[in-house]
Amino acid sequence: MVDVKKLINDPRTVVAESLEGFAAAHADLVEVHADPAYVTRAGGAVNGKVGLVSGGGSGHEPLHGGFVGVGMLDAAVPGAVFTSPTPDQIAPALQAADGGKGVLAIVKNYTGDVLNFETAAELADAEGVTVRTVVTNDDVAVEDSLYTAGRRGVAGTVCVEKIAGAAAERGDDLDAVVAIAERVNASVRSMGVALTACTVPHAGKPSFDLPEDEIEIGIGIHGEPGRRRIPLASADEITEMLLTPVADDLGLAGGEQVLLFVNGMGGTPASELYVVYRRARALLEARGVQVTRSLVGNYVTSLEMQGASVTVLRLDDELTQLWDAPVHTAALRW
Amino acid sequence: MVDVKKLINDPRTVVAESLEGFAAAHADLVEVHADPAYVTRAGGAVNGKVGLVSGGGSGHEPLHGGFVGVGMLDAAVPGAVFTSPTPDQIAPALQAADGGKGVLAIVKNYTGDVLNFETAAELADAEGVTVRTVVTNDDVAVEDSLYTAGRRGVAGTVCVEKIAGAAAERGDDLDAVVAIAERVNASVRSMGVALTACTVPHAGKPSFDLPEDEIEIGIGIHGEPGRRRIPLASADEITEMLLTPVADDLGLAGGEQVLLFVNGMGGTPASELYVVYRRARALLEARGVQVTRSLVGNYVTSLEMQGASVTVLRLDDELTQLWDAPVHTAALRW
Amino acid sequence: MSVDVAWAIEWVRRSAQTVAEHRDELVELDRQIGDGDHGENLDRGFRAVVTKLDALEEQPAQIGDVLKLVATTLMSTVGGAAGPLYGTAYLRAAKATAAAELDSAGVVALIEAALDGIVARGKATTGEKTMVDAWSPAAEAAVAAADGGGSPADVLAAAAQAAARGAESTIPIAATKGRASYLGERSVGHLDPGARSTQLLLAEAAAAAGA
Amino acid sequence: MSVDVAWAIEWVRRSAQTVAEHRDELVELDRQIGDGDHGENLDRGFRAVVTKLDALEEQPAQIGDVLKLVATTLMSTVGGAAGPLYGTAYLRAAKATAAAELDSAGVVALIEAALDGIVARGKATTGEKTMVDAWSPAAEAAVAAADGGGSPADVLAAAAQAAARGAESTIPIAATKGRASYLGERSVGHLDPGARSTQLLLAEAAAAAGA
Numbered sequence A, B: 001m002v003d004v005k006k007l008i009n010d011p012r013t014v015v016a017e018s019l020e021g022f023a024a025a026h027a028d029l030v031e032v033h034a035d036p037a038y039v040t041r042a043g044g045a046v047n048g049k050v051g052l053v054s055g056g057g058s059g060h061e062p063l064h065g066g067f068v069g070v071g072m073l074d075a076a077v078p079g080a081v082f083t084s085p086t087p088d089q090i091a092p093a094l095q096a097a098d099g100g101k102g103v104l105a106i107v108k109n110y111t112g113d114v115l116n117f118e119t120a121a122e123l124a125d126a127e128g129v130t131v132r133t134v135v136t137n138d139d140v141a142v143e144d145s146l147y148t149a150g151r152r153g154v155a156g157t158v159c160v161e162k163i164a165g166a167a168a169e170r171g172d173d174l175d176a177v178v179a180i181a182e183r184v185n186a187s188v189r190s191m192g193v194a195l196t197a198c199t200v201p202h203a204g205k206p207s208f209d210l211p212e213d214e215i216e217i218g219i220g221i222h223g224e225p226g227r228r229r230i231p232l233a234s235a236d237e238i239t240e241m242l243l244t245p246v247a248d249d250l251g252l253a254g255g256e257q258v259l260l261f262v263n264g265m266g267g268t269p270a271s272e273l274y275v276v277y278r279r280a281r282a283l284l285e286a287r288g289v290q291v292t293r294s295l296v297g298n299y300v301t302s303l304e305m306q307g308a309s310v311t312v313l314r315l316d317d318e319l320t321q322l323w324d325a326p327v328h329t330a331a332l333r334w
Numbered sequence C, D: 001m002s003v004d005v006a007w008a009i010e011w012v013r014r015s016a017q018t019v020a021e022h023r024d025e026l027v028e029l030d031r032q033i034g035d036g037d038h039g040e041n042l043d044r045g046f047r048a049v050v051t052k053l054d055a056l057e058e059q060p061a062q063i064g065d066v067l068k069l070v071a072t073t074l075m076s077t078v079g080g081a082a083g084p085l086y087g088t089a090y091l092r093a094a095k096a097t098a099a100a101e102l103d104s105a106g107v108v109a110l111i112e113a114a115l116d117g118i119v120a121r122g123k124a125t126t127g128e129k130t131m132v133d134a135w136s137p138a139a140e141a142a143v144a145a146a147d148g149g150g151s152p153a154d155v156l157a158a159a160a161q162a163a164a165r166g167a168e169s170t171i172p173i174a175a176t177k178g179r180a181s182y183l184g185e186r187s188v189g190h191l192d193p194g195a196r197s198t199q200l201l202l203a204e205a206a207a208a209a210g211a
């Protein structure tokens, strides 16, 4: 059944089998429900706490299942690879996350995710669960215009999940958690680059064809091609192409404090992510911006794609505090 | 200067630049010394505690710098990519790690690492630092015989560093820390597979040539070819080829407790590591072995190589307690 | 052949067949300007539909029953954008076809309801390089054929032909909806996968009616 | 040309040159049965040696002074297995050459000391597919040439030729020391990179002496 060079048994079972492994490895943190597939905290919903649910296509691990746990998500819903999950998976996850104070659904802005979560929210609502939705759209590679489906939700989603999760944990009500999530989303921007495509198991070949000496700037996280293809450049040059639109779009001014998040797309060595981080930080500092929090690693991936994205979140005291608040999930812990 | 498709500026500066980024991103945890390059805990040596130092070629990140911090290493020494560091780097790191109770050097068994650490230990000794060395050699792909340089040290090294680090932190003296490190090394075995080679920046081409439908079983972590090349197989089959020799060599019996560690080589998606974990766990359970602790992720990598290794550590109450003891490093934290 | 429950079942089985046959083509089209899952997702969905159809104890009484089964199954198995879009299309079509057999006006109602469902969910109009570019001319052609006195099978045939032309028409368009819109001008020159799958499905609707 | 301090400096400069020229070849040989860094590491090391040589205020008085500079620089810049092995080789050779000029016996002593250093560190004997397979016959040939009344240059030439044959002899061997030993039988059929670099270095020793 394996005709694609991956550590899998069968493209049709890879998501389910991976979830089984995830469940067994992290039984202290999560429970994984099969058919329909969704992940909840080991203890289930926390009574009296606003629930947080996110989801989307698989292939972006650790997003979202890796962020289920104290201080972050209550449930995550994995679809097929790069395919948003279906309402019959999402709705029970929303219900399972409800501790009586309503549920915030954090949805990355893609037509499929938005539509499926929309339907699921209706279904959950019919079961008496109050659902509010925040759609993340931090990717500055895509203009938010009449001519697009709007900016995509990418790595900045981790910031929304972490900080809204902390707000829910400290006891904020649904309105307040929604407000925080929206504030984070409004304060975070990202942009990514691909050096290689990734191969979706069921497709069996790379998601796009890229010559040895070219790279894609402005990629999404589903193996789509980027906004433009350019000749291979140095890490410093590439980082500048990513950081500049991010910082400009945020309108960062000297003296501001930010979180700098360099995210690997799955197949890039950590050492290279730090080379990108080094340059991104220098560019921010050259603008007089202070990097007070950092995150470097593979958090929102595209299978084994080589590449990275740069995310900047404008911080204030409250967001910093919520970022620092304890978190205990498979992928993020402090 | 970039003619290889990587997020780097120049093969000759990549290690230094990556360390700069690492230092800036984790200034709360580590201090990075340049020329000679080595990493220490932010606060320096801990008075009255046995110091722990490890090192080796770069390209295995987060090993070893990512394990510097409370509960694990006091210093790490990164060489050029896949090249063991030199004595003039190692010696000052040994000195910097000495809190007056001596230093344990954890060295992966490779001729280069062993020789360079040997010389460095002599140099440090001349400066009044007591150095003891434990050489890790957990790789069952290589026979420990007259016909090899002995088994290699691979992912099991993380277990040695974590557990010996916890022993040092609780106040064990040098003899005791050495004894624990040796016990862990004697109780841990690993074996790895590569689906693709990796490309060392200065070499500019893949470390070995592997057809689309073949994989290498029994690889090391320096991009060397493995013990044998076989046709592509399913994840379950491959996992069995890795787990069986590991479990056999340990002589695991029913009722025993183990830590199961599935390590990514750098370019394999987390989802696939969990597919491997699932099967490895099932095989252990079929032998009546209880998996009581787990670790899944990229910890001992070979740049962007696609592949994984399976490590099993036989646990007892003390080792379990030391594994569970708090750790606060860039790559491992609880 | 009349457009009745047997026709509906035949349409669904043929749909599953054509989607399976064109799975790789649809994956490839989506790989060009999207994320390469359209063929896989529809194939998974229609396989599930056939499984459910096979498990039915007795033949449904109305065409709408068959289409509702398609709708709910696609909704819960396809995912992505196409899942809710096709799901809603079949759901609305089901509501419009609570009958054992359709005349020409009934066929028109089916197609228009499907189109309305897609537009209601996806908010796209023609010219945005989506499946609407196939469904919309199909609905128009269906109306014209019915107005011209065509049989139910004629109406389906007209719709299928218009859908085919509509699908082709997406090639020169720069997408402004869906995932392909992220590519901007780079989406020009490619056939929209959802329009192509629409064309395939409507072709089988006509074929099932013997047209 | 006599084997004196100027010769030693010339040898070192030529060594740096040949290592740079053969960098890619040595990387490729090491890629086959090792980790592909031997050429890069030696190149980095000998560049550093030349930089130090250039920075010297006055010419060293003894051959041993030059070789000691090589030893310490290689030790602190090469890393890997080759760093300590070559480092120790040059260090021992330096100790054996505390003289401004070497006669034939002195050249023999230099080569034997280097070999002893490598063996002391690496614990390999001949036939294990390492640089010892080049150094060992080189030392033997040097002894024979000196015994036969050869000049210092003759001794170096004999050593260089033997090293070349020794390097070749590693091809059919299955490695039992160093990184290549992990490959077992798969290392058969490949030239050992360390033996090859030894061959290159000794060839320059001879060339520097005009042989």
Ligand SMILES: Nc1ncnc2c1ncn2[C@@H]1O[C@H](COP(=O)(O)OP(=O)(O)O)[C@@H](O)[C@H]1O
Pocket: A082, A083, A084, A111, A112, A113, C030, C034, C035, C036, C037, C038, C041, C079, C080, C081, C082, C083, C085, C118, C121, C122, C123, C124, C129, C130, C131, C132, C177, C178, C179, C192, C193, C194, C195
């Ligand atoms: N807003 C929309 N309205 C109508 N159709 C759309 C819309 N967005 C996307 N589509 C259709 O969906 C198709 C893509 O489906 P699919 O690949 O299954 O979903 P996804 O984009 O989530 O991967 C596109 O080819 C297009 O025809």
Ligand SMILES: Nc1ncnc2c1ncn2[C@@H]1O[C@H](COP(=O)(O)OP(=O)(O)O)[C@@H](O)[C@H]1O
Pocket: B082, B083, B084, B111, B112, B113, D030, D034, D035, D036, D037, D038, D041, D079, D080, D081, D082, D083, D085, D118, D121, D122, D123, D124, D129, D130, D131, D132, D177, D178, D179, D192, D193, D194, D195
């Ligand atoms: N034990 C040993 N004794 C002598 N020479 C050795 C030994 N181990 C390795 N070598 C030599 O070192 C060479 C490899 O050097 P290099 O590639 O720089 O080191 P590494 O194996 O650490 O990458 C081998 O080709 C071999 O000639």
Ligand SMILES: [Mg+2]
Pocket: A057, A082, A083, A084, A112, C035, C037, C080, C081
């Ligand atoms: Mg999709």
Ligand SMILES: [Mg+2]
Pocket: B057, B082, B083, B084, B112, D035, D037, D080, D081
């Ligand atoms: Mg090496």
Ligand SMILES: [Mg+2]
Pocket: C030, C034, C035, C036, C037, C038, C080, C179
């Ligand atoms: Mg798609």
Ligand SMILES: [Mg+2]
Pocket: D030, D034, D035, D036, D037, D038, D080, D179
């Ligand atoms: Mg080497």
